[in-house]
Amino acid sequence: MSAGSGFSPRSVLFVPGHRPDMLAKVVRARPDGVIVDLEDAVAPSAKEAARGTALTALAADRPGAGAVLLRINGVGTPWYDPDVAAAAAAIRTGVLDGVVLPKYEHPAQLTALRAALPDGAVVIVGLESALGVADARPLLAERPDAAYFGAEDYIADLGGRRTPDGAEVLYARSQVCLAARLAGVAALDQVVVAVRDAEAFRVDAEQGKALGFRGKICLHPVQVSIAHEVFTPSPAELEHARAVLAAAETGVGLVEGQMVDAVHVAMAHAVLARAPTNSRESGLSAH
Incomplete structure (x- = not known):
């Protein structure tokens, strides 16, 4: 899989990198993509250990999903270079399909990352800061395979606060979706942190679909099935x-x-183009 390959997942399920026991449960949810998270889900003191733990677990038992990716730590952090090197090695051996770059803010970041990864590696970027959202169009013109809108980090960077109706992020949410459409890359909608509130997730997913998103970030297996219902x-x-x-x-x-x-x-x-008979249940479908 690579840019332009038609990578358009309905769901991507995040799994904390330091919790390899959770990977075994992924197959039950059958998400289109799994993202093993070394960034927000892992405390700074545990990041080095989590990298090794996660990749060892993936090598031993790759979870059942269309694509398996590693969310690395952001550019400029002390863990970025080791994360990229480890991910590149895992992609070469088939343990991973690609990486997720959080807090993407400059085109050169994607250029450098692609150069460090094997050809064909999937790269999803996160637009989750004020600068990332403001510059969404030129950033996504660099053609990552997909982009997600990170509402929680965005509103924290802006100095606002999250509300139940989400009006405070509507502009940014729409901006990311529009920029993704113009670039021809898949757009993944924001998280719903109330992981056990299925109705809240469904309502939010329907709103995202109405805006033009083709899939959604999931934090809990129960959210995956709802995402598939909404985006199929x-x-x-x-x-x-x-x-x-x-x-x-x-x-x-x-x-x-x-x-x-x-x-x-x-x-x-x-x-x-998004009909089940026209897609492989792996996140590979037409944009």
């Missing part, structure tokens, strides 16, 4: 998309009372 087109959506394309072919101007034009045809194609 329903039978009704597929039927409507096929009707729109059929109408366009025959010159019919209306479908269910709505006008059919080039925009609706493009949207119908996008829906059908």
Whole structure:
């Protein structure tokens, strides 16, 4: 897998790097991607040990998911270079598919990271700071394989506070999704930290889908199945998309009372591209 390969997961499940016991449970959730986290999930004093622990566990028993990635520590931290070197070695041996670069803020960061990794490595970037969100379009023009919006870090950097309705991050959330669309990369929506509140996750995922996101970051296995329900087109959506394309072919101007034009045809194609029969249950699907 590499940039432009069609990497578009409906779900990516984060697993703390210092908790290899949790990797064995991943297969039950069947996420499109697994991200073993060496950054936020691991205390500074435990980062060196977590790197070795995580990669040893992955080498012994790679979890069942379409893509397995390592979220490395950010550029400028003392753990960045060792993380990149270890990840590159693991990618060469097939233990990993790629890495996640947090707090992406400068195009040169992605250029340098790609140069340090084997060809074809997947790179997901996090836009989760004020600068990262403000410069989302030029940053994503460098064509990472996917990008996620990190709402918690973003609002902390801005000096705001999170609220239940999320109005404080709507602009940034939309900015990241728009920039990803213009760059042709997959956009992954923000986390829901209330991991046992399934309804809150569903509502947030539906909002993300309405904005244009194609998948969501998950912090708990229960969130994975909901993400798949939300971001996989329903039978009704597929039927409507096929009707729109059929109408366009025959010159019919209306479908269910709505006008059919080039925009609706493009949207119908996008829906059908995400149909389960057109995708491998591995996160590899058309953008």
